[in-house]
Amino acid sequence: MPTRLIISDIDGCISPEASRAWDGPLFSRFADLCRAASAGTVGLAPITLCTGRPQPYVEALMKILDIRYPSICESGAVLYTLEDNCSRFASSITPERIQGLHRLRERIAAEVLPAFPGLVYQFGKEAQMSLYCEHPDCFGDVAEHVRRLAAAIPGLELIITPSHYYLNIDLAGVTKGGAVTGLLRDLGLNKSEAAGIGDTMGDISIRDAVAFFACPANAVSGIKDVADYISPHPDIRGMLDILERPELQR
DSSP states (O other): OOOOEEEEOSBTTTBOSSSSOOOHHHHHHHHHHHHHHHHTOSSBOOEEEBOSSOHHHHHHHHHHHTOOSOEEEGGGTEEEETTTTEEEEOTTOOHHHHHHHHHHHHHIIIIIGGGSTTOEEOOSOSSEEEEEOSSGGGHHHHHHHHHHHHHTSTTOOEEEEEOSSEEEEEETTOOHHHHHHHHHHHHTOOGGGEEEEOOSGGGHHHHHHSSEEEEOTTSOHHHHTTOSEEOSSOHHHHHHHHTTSGGGBO
């Protein structure tokens, strides 16, 4: 069955994982292709986003890329639609769970960040937390510290996973793959009509929600093990290569 929607991560796919300027000419090529796919003027299926990034970041990219389908933010916790400028939480996220997460954030700010120089809290998220560090070898110790703090907050169950430079702290049961499945259902699409692109273990749940899954050369080994196609090129070069695959044409 032809692909009707491509769902892609941002960091490590559209942009570099490292905190540096994007490749302007390559991003311009990608933006032109994404806009053409949304307009239906090329054979490529339209693209939407599934990322750990917060909604304002995603909103800006959606406007640049002319993304007309809903996008998934905060690793499945938030769904955002540009047409009506509306954000909504995943159905499993309750006010009590948000309150518990906010209590944990206060403890992280007071106890974890001072203990690990170079560790930075990523602002702008509502139902997920991400900690950035240029030297992520500390993430094992950080994760253990966060788990101890969370254990003291009743009902707060977490999943903590590292990416290349971020330690992502998610509410249990909230995943990118679960959000993709819900999005496809809302759009009246089948798994066989969807493709996914990702690069870290935070993207692995997308694999189970789509028929075709690809990754750039910089993807971690666990993602490469489950990919249908591995580009020989990293990040956005890999993205442009992946989008030429016949499986992604509608």
